[in-house]
Amino acid sequence: MEQELKKLGLSKYESKVYLTLIKYGSLEGRKLSKLSSVPQSKIYEVLYKLAEKKFVSILEVKPKLFKAIEPRTAIKSFLLAKKLEIETLERTIPNKLKSLKKFAEPQTGELITVYRGEKNTHPLVINKFITSQKYVKDMFTFEYMPNSVLREIIRCIERGIKIQMLATKKNEDNINLIRKIKKLGVGVKYFPVKEIRLAIKDGVEAYQMIVNPKNMLDRVSIVIESNELTKALEHYFDYLWQKAEIIK
Numbered sequence: 001m002e003q004e005l006k007k008l009g010l011s012k013y014e015s016k017v018y019l020t021l022i023k024y025g026s027l028e029g030r031k032l033s034k035l036s037s038v039p040q041s042k043i044y045e046v047l048y049k050l051a052e053k054k055f056v057s058i059l060e061v062k063p064k065l066f067k068a069i070e071p072r073t074a075i076k077s078f079l080l081a082k083k084l085e086i087e088t089l090e091r092t093i094p095n096k097l098k099s100l101k102k103f104a105e106p107q108t109g110e111l112i113t114v115y116r117g118e119k120n121t122h123p124l125v126i127n128k129f130i131t132s133q134k135y136v137k138d139m140f141t142f143e144y145m146p147n148s149v150l151r152e153i154i155r156c157i158e159r160g161i162k163i164q165m166l167a168t169k170k171n172e173d174n175i176n177l178i179r180k181i182k183k184l185g186v187g188v189k190y191f192p193v194k195e196i197r198l199a200i201k202d203g204v205e206a207y208q209m210i211v212n213p214k215n216m217l218d219r220v221s222i223v224i225e226s227n228e229l230t231k232a233l234e235h236y237f238d239y240l241w242q243k244a245e246i247i248k
Contacts, residue, residue, distance in 0.1 A: 021068035189244035
C-alpha cells in the first residue's frame with residue numbers, strides 16, 4: 001500500500017505516517033515516530049505536510065494528537081487539488097514559454113517543425129485549442145478523441161471560438177463520437193480523405209498529421225508556421241468543406 005500512496009504523490013515518510021495513523025488511530029508525535037520508523041527529527045515536518053495535503057487532522061490537546069482523515073475523503077480532495085493545479089499549469093506554462101519563442105525563431109519568421117510518435121504529437125492536438133483566438137478547422141477520422149481534447153473543445157466553445165471539423169470517415173464505429181461533438185456546438189461535415197489529418201488555427205498556423213494505417217501510434221506531425229503554406233492548406237480545407245456532406 002505504501003507504493004500506491006507514493007505513486008499518488010506522497011513521499012516515503014508521508015506514506016509510512018499516514019498508514020500508521022490509519023492502523024493505530026490518533027497518536028502523538030513521539031509514539032508515531034516509533035511505530036512508523038520515521039525519525040523523530042522528521043516526524044513533525046512530515047505531519048504538518050500531511051495536514052496541508054488534507055490527509056491528517058491535528059487535535060489541539062496536550063500533547064498534540066494527530067489523526068488520519070478518512071482515506072476516501074482524503075484521496076478525493078488531494079486528487080481534486082492536483083487536477084486544478086495541473087489544469088492551471090496547462091494553461092499558463094505554454095504562454096510563458098511562447099514569450100521566449102521569438103529568441104529562437106529564424107529571421108524569416110517561417111518555421112516548419114516535424115514531430116514523430118504519439119507521445120510527441122498528442123500535446124500538439126491540445127495546443128491548437130488552448131492557444132486559438134478565433135477559430136480552429138480540423139480534419140481527422142473521428143476514430144477516437146481523448147477526454148483531454150474534449151475538455152479543450154468545450155472551453156473553446158465557451159470562449160466563443162468557432163470550430164469546424166471534417167470527418168474523413170463515417171461508419172457505425174465513429175458516428176456516436178461525431179454526433180457527440182456536434183452536440184457541443186462544433187460544425188461537423190463528412191468528406192472521405194485517406195490517411196490525411198489536417199488542422200488550421202486562426203489562419204496563421206497549420207498542423208498536418210500522417211498516420212501509419214497499420215499502426216495508429218506510428219504518426220508524424222508537421223507544425224507549419226508559414227503564412228503562405230498555411231493559407232494554401234486552409235484553402236484546401238475550405239474547398240473540401242464546401243463539397244462535404246452535412247451530418248444529421
